[in-house]
Amino acid sequence: xxxxxxxxxxxxxxxxxxxxxxxxxxxxxxxxxxxxxxxxxxxxxxxxxxxxxxxxxxxxxxxxxxxxxxxxxxxxxxxxxxxxxxxxxxxxxxxxxxxxxxxxxxxxxxxxxxxxxxxxxxxxxxxxxxxxxxxxxxxxxxxxxxxxxxxxxxxxxxxxxxxxxxxxxxxxxxxxxxxxxxxxxxxxxxxxxxxxxxxxxxxxxxxxxxxxxxxxxxxxxxxxxxxxxxxxxxxxxxxxxxxxxxxxxxxxxxxxxxxxxxxxxxxxxxxxxxxxxxxxxxxxxx
Amino acid sequence: xxxxxxxxxxxxxxxxxxxxxxxxxxxxxxxxxxxxxxxxxxxxxxxxxxxxxxxxxxxxxxxxxxxxxxxxxxxxxxxxxxxxxxxxxxxxxxxxxxxxxxxxxxxxxxxxxxxxxxxxxxxxxxxxxxxxxxxxxxxxxxxxxxxxxxxxxxxxxxxxxxxxxxxxxxxxxxx
Numbered sequence: 001x002x003x004x005x006x007x008x009x010x011x012x013x014x015x016x017x018x019x020x021x022x023x024x025x026x027x028x029x030x031x032x033x034x035x036x037x038x039x040x041x042x043x044x045x046x047x048x049x050x051x052x053x054x055x056x057x058x059x060x061x062x063x064x065x066x067x068x069x070x071x072x073x074x075x076x077x078x079x080x081x082x083x084x085x086x087x088x089x090x091x092x093x094x095x096x097x098x099x100x101x102x103x104x105x106x107x108x109x110x111x112x113x114x115x116x117x118x119x120x121x122x123x124x125x126x127x128x129x130x131x132x133x134x135x136x137x138x139x140x141x142x143x144x145x146x147x148x149x150x151x152x153x154x155x156x157x158x159x160x161x162x163x164x165x166x167x168x169x170x171x172x173x174x175x176x177x178x179x180x181x182x183x184x185x186x187x188x189x190x191x192x193x194x195x196x197x198x199x200x201x202x203x204x205x206x207x208x209x210x211x212x213x214x215x216x217x218x219x220x221x222x223x224x225x226x227x228x229x230x231x232x233x234x235x236x237x238x239x240x241x242x243x244x245x246x247x248x249x250x251x252x253x254x255x256x257x258x259x260x261x262x263x264x265x266x267x268x269x270x271x272x273x274x275x276x277x278x279x280x281x282x283x284x285x286x
Numbered sequence: 287x288x289x290x291x292x293x294x295x296x297x298x299x300x301x302x303x304x305x306x307x308x309x310x311x312x313x314x315x316x317x318x319x320x321x322x323x324x325x326x327x328x329x330x331x332x333x334x335x336x337x338x339x340x341x342x343x344x345x346x347x348x349x350x351x352x353x354x355x356x357x358x359x360x361x362x363x364x365x366x367x368x369x370x371x372x373x374x375x376x377x378x379x380x381x382x383x384x385x386x387x388x389x390x391x392x393x394x395x396x397x398x399x400x401x402x403x404x405x406x407x408x409x410x411x412x413x414x415x416x417x418x419x420x421x422x423x424x425x426x427x428x429x430x431x432x433x434x435x436x437x438x439x440x441x442x443x444x445x446x447x448x449x450x451x452x453x454x455x456x457x458x459x460x461x
Contacts, residue, residue, distance in 0.1 A: 049444060050438075050443065051439075055439075056439060118439060121436070121439060122405055123404040123408070124400065124404065191398030191400045191401045192398040192400045192401075193395070193398060193399070194395065194396060195396075196398060196441065197398050257396070258442060258444060261441075265444060265447055265448050265451060268448070268451050268455065272304075272305065272455050273305055273307070275452075276456070279388050279392055
């Protein structure tokens with residue numbers, strides 16, 4: 001994860017200093033593609049551990065679908081940029097990437113909602129604090145500046161109207177995921193320590209980073225090699241790649257939880273008494 | 287009841303189930319190394335155990351019960367057997383309400399303290415209106431079932447299996 005983020009930063013620095021369009025970053029895109037595909041696989045493994053049609057089963061399947069959609073968008077961009085070009089004003093078909101982008105955000109937001117529903121059944125994340133509402137308000141406040149400066153974003157000048165509308169919806173959809181991230185963070189705090197709490201913190205941070213990256217994209221999207229712009233553009237790329245790998249790290253924590261549970265089940269089957277004794281040493285001591 | 291060779295029926299049962307403490311297990315194993323009669327008895331017991339397990343599988347498939355229902359029934363049956371048998375399998379000295387605490391101790395590091403507390407409260411509420419102190423032989427199976435369901439719905443089926451397995455073991459240890 002650290003190597004991927006550092007490479008993305010270095011690549012973005014070189015691109016920015018040479019005044020190339022920021023959309024061309026094959027190293028970062030391959031890195032994001034890898035993280036998305038592995039993440040989608042881990043999400044589907046998680047879904048298999050739940051009874052069909054329960055909220056958590058829906059959550060993992062929706063998150064998996066969101067990652068697949070994002071991976072297909074990245075693959076589409078890589079192929080298109082290598083073969084045709086990077087400007088959707090000249091190549092309107094490139095704007096089709098907005099379809100998987102919007103689909104990914106919708107799936108992700110719905111997945112996080114279902115995840116919240118599941119945790120809420122245990123009474124977690126149902127009572128938000130003032131600071132949570134303030135954070136969600138702060139996230140929503142980021143949307144208007146992004147909308148006003150949306151012409152800096154990909155496909156904002158696409159000749160296809162529906163592509164421009166899909167692009168217009170992106171900041172709103174990302175704000176929903178960002179707001180859900182605040183709720184996930186609250187759940188992790190209520191939960192306490194543990195691998196699942198770690199997973200939730202990773203997910204919450206990852207979605208917040210993606211929103212921040214979108215703000216940087218709109219603010220510093222034009223080709224420019226001035227030092228402050230280079231700094232923000234490198235930060236943007238680091239945030240974007242880092243967010244995808246942090247999400248993957250969260251999913252690895254979740255797999256770690258499954259492994260720990262399976263190991264415990266085996267231990268209780270092989271050494272039931274010693275395992276019980278470990279839970280209540282005083283009761284079992286001779 | 288001790289046999290002529292100094293190994294009781296209970297010890298044979300626990301030896302087969304791998305429930306015998308290490309010291310006693312070593313003694314039985316040492317005796318088996320030098321007593322051909324007991325080795326034959328052990329072979330016969332293992333053969334019977336295989337037959338019983340096989341028959342149990344046939345019965346379970348005939349009853350068309352889900353693995354979760356089988357686990358819950360097993361907990362209830364074991365609890366009933368224990369209630370009619372004053373001599374404990376191993377004198378652990380746990381009570382049912384202490385079993386609730388024990389299950390929380392199991393879930394705390396795994397699921398997080400807050401989640402474990404909420405899940406246990408929810409399961410107690412669903413299985414016993416009088417609260418945790420009133421959890422006993424009659425509603426232990428329900429409590430474990432509800433707790434497994436609550437944890438499993440959020441953390442997945444392996445965690446549900448873990449809760450039900452440990453719940454079953456606790457049912458064996460309570461008095």
